[in-house]
Amino acid sequence: MTLKAAPLRLSTTSASFDAEFKARLHWSADADAAIEKVVADILADVQTRGDEAVLEYTNRFDKLDAKTLPELELTQAELKAAFESLPAAQRDALEAAARRVRSYHEAQKKASGESWSYRDTDGTLLGQKVTPLDRVGIYVPGGKAAYPSSVLMNAIPAHVAGVGEIIMVVPTPKGEKNQLVLAAAYVAGVTRGFTIGGAQAVAALAYGTATVPAVDKITGPGNAYVAAAKRRVFGTVGIDMIAGPSEILVLADGTTPPEWVAMDLFSQAEHDELAQSILLCPDAAYIDRVQAEIDRLLPAMPRAEIIAASLNGRGALIHTKSMEEACEISNRIAPEHLEVSSSEPNRWEPLLRHAGAIFLGAFTSESLGDYCAGPNHVLPTSGTARFSSPLGVYDFQKRSSLIEVSEAGAQVLGPVAVTLAEGEGLQAHAEAARMRLRKI
Template structure:
């Protein structure tokens, strides 16, 4: 039995099979949404008391007040100082590269003057307070801390509140060290929908924020969806995914390992490879068979490849690019000797890794661009997390007496068309000369 699905775009049922492979289903979503709605309602109504109850029930942490769940700044900085040399060097190297990239994204104010002397422009200001959700539990993700906190800090956010679940009271020292290095202002060992609700509505101890960013499980995703409007959110993150488009010039073992690197996240992660050469797909499949059992997370990879993975034979390069645009993957590797020639064919992808020496794994940690990316096909209309997500823009309109008169006639007519008499009169009053 094959370890990974095989598809070909010239098969009559290709679109049906591809759609089935991409379909993530929502069998549990109603039950999850209902449970999350209950948690949010309890946190809104009971505040800290609800947080203590849920932390005791779900994370097996007993404490008398939520303030005990806040990690002291001394512990954060102590965790950073205690890191061994290589770990700290890797963390600092990654943070610096993320910061350098983020600094180039920062927007500033601008204005121009029109032909009538009116001054029009845009003012850019940072958000006052942001909440960062960092996954915890089975694995530690200091990279997630850096990718969310560093651009917020570069944007000039006033206060950054980080939450991270700590089942059994255990939280990764690497995560705490990353929080200290990136510049989180306050850190709470809170997780799940209850943490999202606390950030959205605030409690006596946890301050309300303006936006919540960061990935989490299905309960966290549901909570972010339900509190949107009360606060901003970055996105509803789904399982991670990679697609590799190649002409067969990528070493099959490298290709297999790139697919493994995505599949080892969890059983729902998706790893796809598209190529027009069936012999190359055979070689990649053999490389998967040869190297899978040697992977520490082989069981997870095997389940992911069997359920969500695919080797897809395209008709040609143009067809392969069309398949990629249909998938709109979170991560895309263009594994060609000359990837620049292929790039114009790609319209939809969260992050694009160019050539044979740019594996997606670099992007997860230290390449520089953010690893918080649109998933589940949302790269069709969404972008990676960046400094812009922590800034807001205000339009600025400054009309002179002369310049304002130039806008009166059109404003009056448009107001008349829309049946808004006060609008028309408000505009007309500016046409009679200087204010007395």
């Protein structure tokens, strides 16, 4: 049987468009009660028994035979050796990517992550002090989805922010260590690493054990157990986000070679069967050409089955009335990756309000952004770009308000505070302000 990938064809002029579109987008992150229970038990156990519990779960789930938790620490020498064992092309590529990612995040820090203050007319100083987190944990998935690029994307912004210690955890099922992941940790400047994963690794980072230091925030993607554990420890530590399946939306005006668009849709679909690839285009004939390229290119793809399952199950090629309408629909989706595959991308960009990352013009394939353009590839999924942002330096910093009221300022602010505090029935608040007023 020939493998076929036929994303759902939709047209905005159809009466059933809204319903079909909504059904296609549907994805539920609802918590699974069984997973919740397992995770709650693991967290409680690690909180009580520390190292011992982490060791037991790791040996059991990852089929290891470690005697103590310290055995599972990755030494700096091991990270360095992994880097040095790579072919030169991979070493160079990792370093080139790291350089660009670092330089982008340095610009980000400069643009939005510096302390600021000013004095108002009565001499009162107001501002914010921006400081790095002391210690963060980054979760790196092991097994089939072990991505060294994710190590760079999590660790480098933390490093640029000035985080004191970056602790990496990465599960190694059956003891298999991914040398590229270890090498990326070396390049990115990870402080310490442990070959532990799952809810037990999240618990160790959140609560601390004799061997694993407690961190202030945990970032990085993981499976359903890791996601459930992160959600539960949120509050004890910070977390980045709960990631859903990856998505791409391509807005095409018909000027890009259709094989480029087909391959860009594939590059999302190859992640996993739940990944979502959508094309929006006002030119029906162009959509046919993209479908023809999908048919032509699919057989040669090593991950053809995953691509086909993703495109058949969740993909869509949507014919719109215009590029303007395509932009409107894109805003409803709030996609993780948004390619504006157009000869005039800057005409459409101002219309695009919600997206994790916007790739402008035909040469900007998502894959260039994923690896090495510089911006972060950890992006809000499942429509959460409506209210959240790419992982960035700001995720590894926090702000403290600064207020220094002068004696003159206290005379101006005091009466306002007194009136409002009394309105709220908080007499000590009022009295504290009143005490700072000059006795006349």
